[in-house]
Amino acid sequence: xTTAPTRPGKTLYLPDVEAxxxxxxxxxxxxxAKSRSGEYSKIWDLFAYRQDxxxxxxxxxxxxxxxxxxxxxxxxxxxxxxxxYRNECGxxxxxxxxTAGELLGSEELVWSALRDLExxxxxxxxxxxxxxxxxxxxxxxSVCAGDIDAVRAAGWDDEAIYYAITTCALFNFYNRWITxxxxxxxxxxxxxxxxRQLASRGYIRD
Amino acid sequence: xxxxxxxxxxxxxRSAFAFRPETARPLTELAEVLLRGPNSLTSGExxxxxxxxxxxxxxxxxxxxxxxxxxxxLECRYEVVDAVTADYQSAPVSPKLKALLAIxxxxxxxxxxxxxxxxxxxxxxxxxxxxxxxxxxxxxAFCMFNRYVDGLAVVTPTxxxxxxxxxxxxxxxxxxxxxx
Numbered sequence: 442x443t444t445a446p447t448r449p450g451k452t453l454y455l456p457d458v459e460a461x462x463x464x465x466x467x468x469x470x471x472x473x474a475k476s477r478s479g480e481y482s483k484i485w486d487l488f489a490y491r492q493d494x495x496x497x498x499x500x501x502x503x504x505x506x507x508x509x510x511x512x513x514x515x516x517x518x519x520x521x522x523x524x525x526y527r528n529e530c531g532x533x534x535x536x537x538x539x540t541a542g543e544l545l546g547s548e549e550l551v552w553s554a555l556r557d558l559e560x561x562x563x564x565x566x567x568x569x570x571x572x573x574x575x576x577x578x579x580x581x582x583s584v585c586a587g588d589i590d591a592v593r594a595a596g597w598d599d600e601a602i603y604y605a606i607t608t609c610a611l612f613n614f615y616n617r618w619i620t621x622x623x624x625x626x627x628x629x630x631x632x633x634x635x636x637r638q639l640a641s642r643g644y645i646r647d
Numbered sequence: 648x649x650x651x652x653x654x655x656x657x658x659x660x661r662s663a664f665a666f667r668p669e670t671a672r673p674l675t676e677l678a679e680v681l682l683r684g685p686n687s688l689t690s691g692e693x694x695x696x697x698x699x700x701x702x703x704x705x706x707x708x709x710x711x712x713x714x715x716x717x718x719x720x721l722e723c724r725y726e727v728v729d730a731v732t733a734d735y736q737s738a739p740v741s742p743k744l745k746a747l748l749a750i751x752x753x754x755x756x757x758x759x760x761x762x763x764x765x766x767x768x769x770x771x772x773x774x775x776x777x778x779x780x781x782x783x784x785x786x787x788a789f790c791m792f793n794r795y796v797d798g799l800a801v802v803t804p805t806x807x808x809x810x811x812x813x814x815x816x817x818x819x820x821x822x823x824x825x826x827x
Binding site for chain 2: 454455456457458490491493494497498500501504505508528529530577581582584586589599600602603606607609610611613614615616617618619620621622
């Protein structure tokens with residue numbers, strides 16, 4: 442395995458994963474994409490390989506990112522993108538930056554926040570949430586009540602804090618799984634297309 | 648003291664689930680299939696990986712509960728799972744599990760740290776691709792569970808007896824069965 446964040450067109454690091462999709466919706470998606478000779482999101486290979494696991498994962502992901510709550514799906518996608526950027530996961534960063542951009546109305550705003558949060562035009566309330574996601578991602582054992590106090594002082598309630606924590610935790614899972622198995626970054630157009638799909642349909646396929 | 652107003656009648660991760668049960672329900676099903684579903688890795692091995700990663704993340708609740716679950720799968724031999732946590736290279740476990748724990752340790756830091764050499768080492772010890780993949784999956788999942796638990800600061804019991812009983816339930820009844 443390499444340490445490069447992008448490997449367009451490459452296969453996954455574990456050949457067995459790509460060679461053994463389980464029957465189901467993800468295998469169907471892969472086959473349809475291959476028949477069009479199009480690039481496809483190779484996270485589908487992971488989802489097809491362990492369908493007994495990923496069926497629950499997809500439902501959980503949809504709930505975390507889309508359940509009605511006092512924090513919008515767009516902001517939750519921004520937390521996902523920011524967490525992924527901090528974990529240097531290329532695929533997840535591009536996928537969720539595209540989805541956040543679709544939901545928030547500006548991909549440029551999303552990327553400005555990822556590259557330099559403090560200098561970005563995001564409001565202070567949103568910045569406080571992303572700073573907290575950064576602490577949970579890179580400063581884990583030392584996360585404390587003071588970190589929460591800052592987010593609460595900015596105006597977020599318990600429900601928003603719960604979904605922010607859960608989203609950040611979930612993407613600390615996805616980022617590790619995706620980078621360790623070698624899911625490659627796609628073209629910008631492919632990520633935008635997937636972002637439109639995820640923004641409108643969410644994460645449940647079966 | 649939890650960071651948000653979690654339901655106070657339960658301790659540990661269940662209080663976090665109880666805050667938004669519809670959103671959290673698939674997590675219990677995920678834990679069940681990851682740790683107790685049919686797998687060439689035994690539940691003892693998988694719970695040991697979970698306890699190991701949780702100790703690296705310094706998550707006391709997850710470490711203590713999965714340590715107990717692992718022990719219950721290993722005829723209550725806490726010393727085995729403790730040896731894994733303290734120094735897995737010298738622990739009384741198989742070379743295959745040691746190679747998989749090396750991968751789990753790297754996943755805990757970053758998925759980008761896992762190398763082709765780590766994968767080859769595991770294969771040389773008899774690990775299949777699905778076992779390597781599932782080790783990555785479990786290690787990554789506990790990097791989520793540990794952050795969920797500690798980000799929310801769930802009430803964390805301190806008594807060994809509490810975790811011993813919890814571990815027995817986790818090992819015997821699993822993660823989805825309703826509490827009696």
